[in-house]
Amino acid sequence: MHDDPVVAHVDDDQEEVSELFTRYGYLAIPVVDNEFRLVGIVTVDDILEVIEEETTEDIERMGGVIDTSDREYLDRSVWQHVKARLPWLFLLMCSYFVTGGILARFEDAMSAVIALVIYMPMLMGTGGNSGSQSSTLVIRGMATGELELGDFIKVMWKEIRVGVIVGICLSILNYFRIVYLDHNPPLVAITVCVSMILIVIIAKLIGSMLPMVAKKIGIDPALMAGPMMASITDMISLCTYFIMAGLFLHI
Amino acid sequence: MHDDPVVAHVDDDQEEVSELFTRYGYLAIPVVDNEFRLVGIVTVDDILEVIEEETTEDIERMGGVIDTSDREYLDRSVWQHVKARLPWLFLLMCSYFVTGGILARFEDAMSAVIALVIYMPMLMGTGGNSGSQSSTLVIRGMATGELELGDFIKVMWKEIRVGVIVGICLSILNYFRIVYLDHNPPLVAITVCVSMILIVIIAKLIGSMLPMVAKKIGIDPALMAGPMMASITDMISLCTYFIMAGLFLHI
Structure with a gap:
């Protein structure tokens, strides 16, 4: 796009121009x-100044805040803060209606083995954390220009391997805790551990792929990290968990 | 510290020097x-370059990734990725042992009203999202120098007001959903709604205070956002929920 001399065009986006400076x-x-x-x-x-603004925008989007104004924290009124936060919370809360619906279908399973409920927050939390690690790394990699859409397969393959190792490590500790500390049946432990491994791998895959897909279809990848990540992995964690419960505990 | 002419000292941290450039x-x-x-x-x-590095460090810490090397995503080996991610996941998973312990204490309550379990992920998720919005804003505010530790009270007061408004808005929608769509008793709806308001307020308070406390005691505020935020608010959400259940449903 640029000829030999490095130049900016009058209609270039400020982000593109700032990349020129970082590069050269x-x-x-x-x-x-x-x-x-x-x-x-x-x-x-x-x-x-441009870099500071762009970074703030990125970080705020990753944290589920809509950038309604360029004002700083204290200068924004309470209503501006509400306007910047309520839409995402609202949307994400609605996504939990689906999660609730999934849970409702497994009411009988939960009544049968109430112990299953005890490990639910851990599985959902670990899934969310695994996913947000991956999406953070990928979003930042794309923002600094290190990662390109063409690296899709390389990233996926790396995340799968990382997920397998991390998932197995976490599961080993869990098995011993569930059987020897919580005195639950080994089959419950196996359900939780197999779910854990699957959830970590899936969450890492989704966490790394979502921002790349977003960029591909023209949505800011930063919007895909953080809260949106969390609600999607929550759903998948629950489904995985109860499918495994059906498989191992026959409920 | 600096005399009239703006100077950097040989032993200044690169972050301080970059602030001089942004300021002047x-x-x-x-x-x-x-x-x-x-x-x-x-x-x-x-x-x-310094700004890019520091920002990457901040963002990665907020996403629960330990900066073990200055290498970029693709240059890090699978093992380096595991080393950068496993410690936090491990620590956070252990924090869920506490959450599990809390849940175990409420096994009877859950068996009595299994409908309570259905709204658990939503309350935990919304608490986590509310908290991470606040911590994102406060961490970024401190990073750009807009927020100081002296603003503690101002921030707290703003977060409480935002939390009350956001919490009430979300609860209204929820009440109708629980009573008219899910056909659950109004008392269950009230339990969920009152919990929701309290959880949003508490999560916003914790989300904004934690990074400031961290800075005060010399820990990087970015470490306090994201995953750590989420596991703390999960615990508090659960406790709040079951205390409310005890109060309204007498279980």
């Missing part, structure tokens, strides 16, 4: 119009 | 030793 390390870059006539320059100190 | 917008800053003798200069293009 210049102190100033000329700005040209469509006929490549010089119309001005951008200096690197302008870019520092 | 200079292209270069002299570096002096303890006797204020000029020993060199730092230019703003060096700082771009």
Whole structure:
């Protein structure tokens, strides 16, 4: 896109221009119009502000906050804070209606083995954490330009291997806890452990793939991390758990 | 600390020096030793790299990844990825042993009203999301220098008001869903709704206070967001829920 001399175009996005500075390390870059006539320059100190703004936007989106204003925390009114937070909370809460529906279908299973409920938050939590580790790394990798959409398969393969190792490590500890500390039947422990391994792998896959898919279809990857990640993995964790319970405990 | 001319000291941390550039917008800053003798200069293009590194560190910590190496995603081996992720997952999983213990104490309550279990993921999820919104905003505010430890009370007061409004909005929708769609008794709906309001407020308070407390005692605030946030709010959500269940449903 850019000819030999490094230039910014008048209609370039500020994010693209800031990438030029990071890539080339210049102190100033000329700005040209469509006929490549010089119309001005951008200096690197302008870019520092741009980077700070863009990073704040990214981080806030990853934390489930909508950027309704460029104001800073204390300058935003209570209503502006509500407006920036309520939509995501609302949407995510609705996603839990689905999760609730899944749980409702397994009411009998839960009544039969109430011990299953005790390990539910751990499995959901670990799934969420595993997924958010992966999505954090991938989103940041794409923001700094290290990861490209073409790395899809490489990332997937790496996440699967990491997931298998991490899942097995966590499961070993869990098995002993459930059988020897909680005095639950080994079959309950096996249900929890197999679920754990599957959940960690699936969560890592989803956590790394979602931001890349988002970028592919033109949505900001940062929107896919954090809370959205968490509610999707919650659903999948529950389904996996109860399918395993059906398999191992015949309920 | 700094005299009239803006200078960096030889033993300044790179993060402090980058703040000087963001604050003053200079292209270069002299570096002096303890006797204020000029020993060199730092230019703003060096700082771009520093900012990128520091931001990556912050974001990764918020996502529960330990920065074991400065390598980028694809350059890290599977084992390095495991080393960067397993410790937090392990620690957080152990924190769920406590959550499991809390649940175990309420086994009878759950057996009595199994409907309670159905709304558990939603309450835990919403608590986690509310908390991570607050901690994201506060951590970023502190990173850009907008929020100081002295703003503690102001932040607390803002979070309480935001929490009350958000909590009530979410509860209203929930009440109708539980009573008219799920056909559960109004007392179950009231238990869930009152829990929801309390959980949102508490999660927002914890989410905003934790990073500030961390900074006060010298821990990186970014470590307090994301996963650690989630496991603490999970515990508190569960306790709040079952205390409310005891109060309204007498179980």
